[in-house]
Amino acid sequence: MSQPVADIVTITDLVKAYPGGFTALNGVTLSIREGEILALLGPNGAGKTTLISTICGLTMPTGGTVTVGGHDVVADYRATRRMIGLVPQELSLEPFETVEATVAFSRGLFGRPRDPARIEKILRDLSLWDKRASKIVALSGGMKRRVLIAKALAHDPKVLFLDEPTAGVDVELRRDMWRVVEALKAAGVTIILTTHYIEEAEAIADRIAVINKGEILLVEETAGLMARMGKKEAVIDLAAPLEALPAALTGPDLTLAAGGHQIVYTYDTQAERTGIRRVLNELDAAGIVMRDLSTRQSSLEDVFVSLVHDDAPREAAQ
Numbered sequence: 001m002s003q004p005v006a007d008i009v010t011i012t013d014l015v016k017a018y019p020g021g022f023t024a025l026n027g028v029t030l031s032i033r034e035g036e037i038l039a040l041l042g043p044n045g046a047g048k049t050t051l052i053s054t055i056c057g058l059t060m061p062t063g064g065t066v067t068v069g070g071h072d073v074v075a076d077y078r079a080t081r082r083m084i085g086l087v088p089q090e091l092s093l094e095p096f097e098t099v100e101a102t103v104a105f106s107r108g109l110f111g112r113p114r115d116p117a118r119i120e121k122i123l124r125d126l127s128l129w130d131k132r133a134s135k136i137v138a139l140s141g142g143m144k145r146r147v148l149i150a151k152a153l154a155h156d157p158k159v160l161f162l163d164e165p166t167a168g169v170d171v172e173l174r175r176d177m178w179r180v181v182e183a184l185k186a187a188g189v190t191i192i193l194t195t196h197y198i199e200e201a202e203a204i205a206d207r208i209a210v211i212n213k214g215e216i217l218l219v220e221e222t223a224g225l226m227a228r229m230g231k232k233e234a235v236i237d238l239a240a241p242l243e244a245l246p247a248a249l250t251g252p253d254l255t256l257a258a259g260g261h262q263i264v265y266t267y268d269t270q271a272e273r274t275g276i277r278r279v280l281n282e283l284d285a286a287g288i289v290m291r292d293l294s295t296r297q298s299s300l301e302d303v304f305v306s307l308v309h310d311d312a313p314r315e316a317a318q
């Protein structure tokens with residue numbers, strides 16, 4: 001029998017109001033499971049970096065609690081910080097230091113004893129071993145990102161935060177980075193990543209959390225989310241516009257669009273039968289002439305946009 005998965009990070013009613021009065025986190029409750037890859041998605045300014053900084057103990061919360069491995073991040077900062085590795089957005093490295101010294105120094109910062117074999121393993125896993133004697137300044141952007149990850153792993157953290165790990169890197173390097181993240185997961189590290197690339201979340205995350213205006217809008221298994229919300233639409237172009245749908249074709253899955261020139265039928269991609277044939281038969285029976293039929297699959301990107309968009313009127317109403 002498989003063991004139930006424990007939560008390694010527990011965030012409860014977290015609030016962060018910045019001194020100027022801006023509330024960046026507005027009651028965030030979220031549990032992160034040991035060993036998972038969780039993608040945190042949200043538009044610019046949603047509160048992703050503030051959330052990560054608060055879990056890492058770099059930003060003080062104004063309300064609520066965060067525990068890592070059962071320890072409170074404020075009361076027990078040293079214990080929680082040791083359990084966390086953070087890869088920041090900016091490439092903040094000492095340019096004239098070597099790769100190996102940079103990573104070894106980072107281990108020392110957390111009071112861990114020197115362990116050249118451990119550093120070698122980290123560098124090898126990240127394909128940095130051949131570059132160990134190179135100065136940071138001589139590395140490509142992609143290699144510098146790997147050094148940042150190596151640095152964050154140098155003290156053997158249980159939880160790794162990656163803030164926009166593939167921002168601005170090319171497709172090949174991005175896929176390379178995904179392999180690195182998956183290998184870390186296989187080694188038992190819990191990973192939380194923020195990203196603006198939705199296909200990145202879809203490709204590697206076990207669960208997806210969507211944050212907007214300091215509030216968590218959704219947390220769900222990636223596969224379940226795609227199955228539940230990844231609907232397919234059939235768009236039927238009509239020869240002549242309709243004022244209304246015929247009586248036999250009313251229902252929440254059918255809408256009239258494009259000024260009556262189109263019927264949009266939304267169906268579940270998981271269902272045994274799509275129901276498209278029934279719709280076409282009903283059109284025929286009602287004497288409605290179809291000009292064209294096309295289908296489109298909604299992606300996680302559509303789900304994300306509709307979630308964040310649906311959230312917009314709330315702000316206007318406040």
Ligand SMILES: Nc1ncnc2c1ncn2[C@@H]1O[C@H](COP(=O)(O)OP(=O)(O)OP(=O)(O)O)[C@@H](O)[C@H]1O
Nearest residue numbers: 018020022024042043044045046047048049050051
């Ligand atoms: N030190 C600060 N003082 C005041 N406001 C701040 C501070 N840091 C962040 N904010 C504000 O809090 C909000 C959330 O910022 P945060 O950086 O957490 O968002 P984000 O989701 O990480 O955005 P991005 O995707 O652009 O990195 C923003 O409106 C930002 O302007």
